[in-house]
Amino acid sequence: QQGSALHATQKSIQIEGKTETTIGKNTQAGFDGLVTLAGLDLRMPGLTTADKELRWKGKIRYADAGPGTVDLDGALHGRELSLTLPDEGIQMSQGVLTLEPRVSLTLGEKPGLKGKARILAEKTGVTGGEGKETLAALEKLTVSGIEAPGGSTIAVKQVTAQSLEANLDGETPMTLRLPTFFYWYAFPT
Numbered sequence: 004q005q006g007s008a009l010h011a012t013q014k015s016i017q018i019e020g021k022t023e024t025t026i027g028k029n030t031q032a033g034f035d036g037l038v039t040l041a042g043l044d045l046r047m048p049g050l051t052t053a054d055k056e057l058r059w060k061g062k063i064r065y066a067d068a069g070p071g072t073v074d075l076d077g078a079l080h081g082r083e084l085s086l087t088l089p090d091e092g093i094q095m096s097q098g099v100l101t102l103e104p105r106v107s108l109t110l111g112e113k114p115g116l117k118g119k120a121r122i123l124a125e126k127t128g129v130t131g132g133e134g135k136e137t138l139a140a141l142e143k144l145t146v147s148g149i150e151a152p153g154g155s156t157i158a159v160k161q162v163t164a165q166s167l168e169a170n171l172d173g174e175t176p177m178t179l180r181l182p183t184f185f186y187w188y189a190f191p192t
Contacts, residue, residue: 007048008047009045009046009047010045010046010047011043011044011045011046012042012043012044013040013041013042013043013044014041014042014043015039015040015041015042016038016039016040016041017037017038017039017041018036018037018038018039019036019037020034020035020036020037020038021034021035021036022034029066029067029068030065030066030067031064031065031066031067031068032064032065033062033063033064033065034062034063034064035061035062035063036060037058037059037060038058038059039056039057039058040054040056040057040058041054041055041056041057042054042055043057049088049089049090050086050087050088051085051086051087051089052084052085052086052087053084053085054081054082054083054084054085055082055083055084056080056081056082056083057079057080057081057082057084058079058080058081059077059078059079059080060077060078060080061075061076061077061078062074062075062076062077063075063077070109070110070111070112070113071109071110071111072107072108072109072110073107073108073110074106074107074108075104075105075106075107075108076104076105077103077104078101078102078103079100079101079102079103079104080099080100080101081097081099081100081101082098082099083096083097083098084096084097084100085097091131092131092132092133093129093130093131093138094129094130094131094135095127095128095129096126096127096128096129096130097124097125097126097127097128098125098126098127099123099124099125099126100122100123100124100125101121101122101123101124102120102121102122103120103121103122104118104119104120105118105119105120106118106119106120106151113154114155115153115154115155116151116153116154116155116157117151117152117153118150118151119148119149119150119151120149120151121145121146121147121148121149122144122145122146122147122149123143123144123145123146124141124143124144125142125143125144126141126142126143127139127140127141127144128140128141136170137168137170138169138170139167139168139169139170140166140167140168140169141164141165141166141167141168142165142166142167143163143164143165143166144162144163144164144165145161145162145163146159146161146162147160147161148160148161159186160187161185161186161187162184162185162186163183163184163185163186164181164183164184164185165182165183165184166181166182166183167179167180167181167184168180168181
């Protein structure tokens with residue numbers, strides 16, 4: 004049912020936690036707990052996404068005083084995620100994805116991000132082409148020491164990639180293989 008409509012199915016939704024809402028001059032909403040989505044299948048023109056499980060554990064806060072803000076403090080964990088771009092013939096898959104933000108996002112004309120985060124991805128793959136060839140594969144990626152001092156600047160202290168393989172097309176097709184890649188940066192004090 005691709006067509007021109009949005010089609011979504013969800014096997015299960017589980018919510019456990021505490022919510023607080025204040026509606027008035029300064030609207031605020033918050034949640035502290037666990038939200039688990041299992042078996043999501045979302046289809047829209049040009050995009051299909053699915054998951055076996057997507058889970059948020061932690062705090063989410065929204066306030067609309069002045070420019071609106073969204074605060075996140077917790078962990079987003081996904082298993083067996085997929086994204087398909089049928090018009091481009093590309094499919095991306097993710098075995099495990101964990102995002103651990105402790106951030107505040109300012110909304111409005113001048114959006115900004117402040118805080119720290121960490122990302123862990125395992126078993127990442129990108130396939131495409133007529134034969135669904137592997138375009139890229141990555142066993143494990145860790146991005147740590149992500150810091151946003153506010154505004155639009157984001158700094159990354161460390162990136163580690165294990166078992167990266169990329170197949171590059173062109174006049175001279177080649178395969179790039181890196182068993183381990185490590186990047187480390189010491190922030191100026």
